[in-house]
Amino acid sequence: MALLDVTGLEVEFETPEGTVRAVSNLDFHLEEGETLAIVGESGAGKSQMMMAIMGLLAENGRARGSALYRGADLLGMTARELNAIRGNQIAMIFQDPMTSLNPYMTIEQQMTEVIMHHRKLKRDEARAQAVEMLRAVRIPDAEERIRQYPHEYSGGMRQRVMIAMGLLCEPELLIADEPSTALDVTVQAQITQLVRELREQAGMSIILITHDLAVVADIADRVMVMYAGEVVECGSAEDIFYNPQHPYTRGLLDSVPRLDRASDQDLHAIPGNPPNLLDLPVGCNFRDRCDEAREECREPPPVWRDETGRMSRCVLPMEGGKRVDPDGTGPESRATNSASRENRE
Amino acid sequence: MRQEGLLQLAASRLIGLVPTLLVLITISFFLIRLAPGGPFDAEMAAPPEIRANLEAKYHLDEPLLAQYFRYLGEVIAFDFGPSFQYKDWTVNELIARGFPISATIGGLAMLLAFFAGVLIGVFAALRQNTASDYTVMGIAMLGISIPNFVVAPLLILVLAIYGGWLPASGWDWTWQRGLLPVVTLALPAIAYIARLTRGSMIEVLHSNYIRTARAKGLPERTVILRHALKPTLLPVISYMGPATAALITGSVVVERIYSIPGLGSYFVQGALNRDYTLVMGVVVFYGMIIILFNFIVDLLYAWLNPRIRYDEGE
Numbered sequence A: 001m002a003l004l005d006v007t008g009l010e011v012e013f014e015t016p017e018g019t020v021r022a023v024s025n026l027d028f029h030l031e032e033g034e035t036l037a038i039v040g041e042s043g044a045g046k047s048q049m050m051m052a053i054m055g056l057l058a059e060n061g062r063a064r065g066s067a068l069y070r071g072a073d074l075l076g077m078t079a080r081e082l083n084a085i086r087g088n089q090i091a092m093i094f095q096d097p098m099t100s101l102n103p104y105m106t107i108e109q110q111m112t113e114v115i116m117h118h119r120k121l122k123r124d125e126a127r128a129q130a131v132e133m134l135r136a137v138r139i140p141d142a143e144e145r146i147r148q149y150p151h152e153y154s155g156g157m158r159q160r161v162m163i164a165m166g167l168l169c170e171p172e173l174l175i176a177d178e179p180s181t182a183l184d185v186t187v188q189a190q191i192t193q194l195v196r197e198l199r200e201q202a203g204m205s206i207i208l209i210t211h212d213l214a215v216v217a218d219i220a221d222r223v224m225v226m227y228a229g230e231v232v233e234c235g236s237a238e239d240i241f242y243n244p245q246h247p248y249t250r251g252l253l254d255s256v257p258r259l260d261r262a263s264d265q266d267l268h269a270i271p272g273n274p275p276n277l278l279d280l281p282v283g284c285n286f287r288d289r290c291d292e293a294r295e296e297c298r299e300p301p302p303v304w305r306d307e308t309g310r311m312s313r314c315v316l317p318m319e320g321g322k323r324v325d326p327d328g329t330g331p332e333s334r335a336t337n338s339a340s341r342e343n344r345e
Numbered sequence B: 001m002r003q004e005g006l007l008q009l010a011a012s013r014l015i016g017l018v019p020t021l022l023v024l025i026t027i028s029f030f031l032i033r034l035a036p037g038g039p040f041d042a043e044m045a046a047p048p049e050i051r052a053n054l055e056a057k058y059h060l061d062e063p064l065l066a067q068y069f070r071y072l073g074e075v076i077a078f079d080f081g082p083s084f085q086y087k088d089w090t091v092n093e094l095i096a097r098g099f100p101i102s103a104t105i106g107g108l109a110m111l112l113a114f115f116a117g118v119l120i121g122v123f124a125a126l127r128q129n130t131a132s133d134y135t136v137m138g139i140a141m142l143g144i145s146i147p148n149f150v151v152a153p154l155l156i157l158v159l160a161i162y163g164g165w166l167p168a169s170g171w172d173w174t175w176q177r178g179l180l181p182v183v184t185l186a187l188p189a190i191a192y193i194a195r196l197t198r199g200s201m202i203e204v205l206h207s208n209y210i211r212t213a214r215a216k217g218l219p220e221r222t223v224i225l226r227h228a229l230k231p232t233l234l235p236v237i238s239y240m241g242p243a244t245a246a247l248i249t250g251s252v253v254v255e256r257i258y259s260i261p262g263l264g265s266y267f268v269q270g271a272l273n274r275d276y277t278l279v280m281g282v283v284v285f286y287g288m289i290i291i292l293f294n295f296i297v298d299l300l301y302a303w304l305n306p307r308i309r310y311d312e313g314e
């Protein structure tokens, strides 16, 4: 059984302007010990997809579908059941380290409360473990600095604290949402290196959300490419990098500097903007920006899969892939067994 | 570092209070003398030489500026002088008589306003945009907009005159006589604090660090009490300074309506009779209290907020 199996996930936000469809018919799974990278432009729905799974959507958000964690549906759980898993078996690190720690509590208070709550440890033991974990993420003078407040830490150090806090209960799954994007380049590299080391030591599964394809190539086993709330391509890191099938993936790869390319000369970003999530087009979401767009793209594009689990959503055939829904209805049909629920918060 | 910072902050604020007090004394001194009429107008009938004697006794015959500096000197020694109207009393004695009553009513009203306001605000915030939220906040809006002198007679009418459960007015240090004045005085502040708390709590609940707290799997109660309450209360705490001023102003009206012999009643009497020293005494005394409370609130705020560092105290 996969560690996490997400089927037919949809996330919508009610806003005064209408319903924002941030995530549509999203399916993916994560095996134990695996590192899955999720990439895509800003607004692709990467963060909100994870928020939905963790029950952390804003009040105006709604999630549908199912997210089976070891067979139990996270989306159908009571707050109590979910709280037993959050911070304990699944830890999450957020995109913005500057505001993700409580400015009115010391690092010690914020770290110890996690293990005191989930592991029922005494304060002293909790503190000792917290200090040890801060050392593991290389906070200097951890013994002293644990008594400080977040504003006394730099951005990179705060993200280390977030990571340390996430790892305190030795989670099976770490969800890291752009753990390094808000930080400067050298700090980014350090954080990435840290995540890699910790993964090796702890043997946990990781979902890594990132803009940074260089990081992806570095540590991901599999890559999932998202566009306008949908998965457009998914496959092993190697396949995605050396043999991308979907035009959007190719566009993304063309927009980053790569070692295997002669120069940065032919580096270009994909022109245009993602579609309006308030009013998604019928047919392929990428149509307006795609070099390969053609008449058939006005219909919802088919999905291609092969036996390695590789997948692409495009009218262009995927190399070695079989078309799985020839009627063109897309995998929406699978979402019928899904439980819908109100946001718990 | 933080302790030092707080001390420095306290010292610098204290020094800053001196000019504030000076301005307060100066303005009220000259303002009351601008008002038409004088303290001994009631004694009009008295022969002019008696009036002259009286005025000489209270130094009213001296040039205004001389009077001002004389007064300033006395105030520094905490002597507010003799009352013009209550002939056998000094202003200090009158304050000592009236203030305990006013302080009791005001202090209780402030406690009530803080706790009830915060409780209602948190309740409404946690039920944001539900019927109970709208109901509570609608009532709060009414509470803010209906003045004391309308609420008090209504309460008296219903609870004292029709219901007969409580005395309508007067004072004797029992809870029955204290209840209505305290509630009347607290109502607008409860309403204001409830609204303030609600807005603040809603904002805090949207912050990223609350999301982090939830992602840690903490029960909702812990998230609210441990993570959200303190930042929610910061704006409420800083409102408690201005709230002191509002309560004192309110108490003047409330004491009058309920015939309570507090400092507010003396103030009104003094103002009507042009009892310069009494009015000045009450104004300066209340001014000091307001300044003192603002000072305490500032320190409390700094102490609660780790981001106010020692260097900001300068």
Ligand SMILES: Nc1ncnc2c1ncn2[C@@H]1O[C@H](COP(=O)(O)OP(=O)(O)OP(=O)(O)O)[C@@H](O)[C@H]1O
Pocket: A013, A014, A015, A020, A022, A040, A041, A042, A043, A044, A045, A046, A047, A048, A049, A058, A060, A061, A095, A277
């Ligand atoms: N509370 C909300 N109300 C309305 N729309 C929202 C809300 N939260 C997120 N969205 C929208 O959902 C879409 C997906 O957002 P999401 O944060 O998942 O993007 P992302 O892929 O993580 O982007 P980035 O790389 O910039 O973090 C965005 O268009 C965003 O504006």
Ligand code: SF4
Pocket: A246, A247, A248, A284, A285, A286, A287, A288, A290, A291, A292, A293, A294, A297, A301, A313, A314, A315, A316
């Ligand atoms: S379906 Fe058409 S428009 Fe969409 S990516 Fe494929 S070729 Fe481009």
Ligand SMILES: [Mg+2]
Pocket: A046, A047, A048, A095, A177, A178
């Ligand atoms: Mg994001």
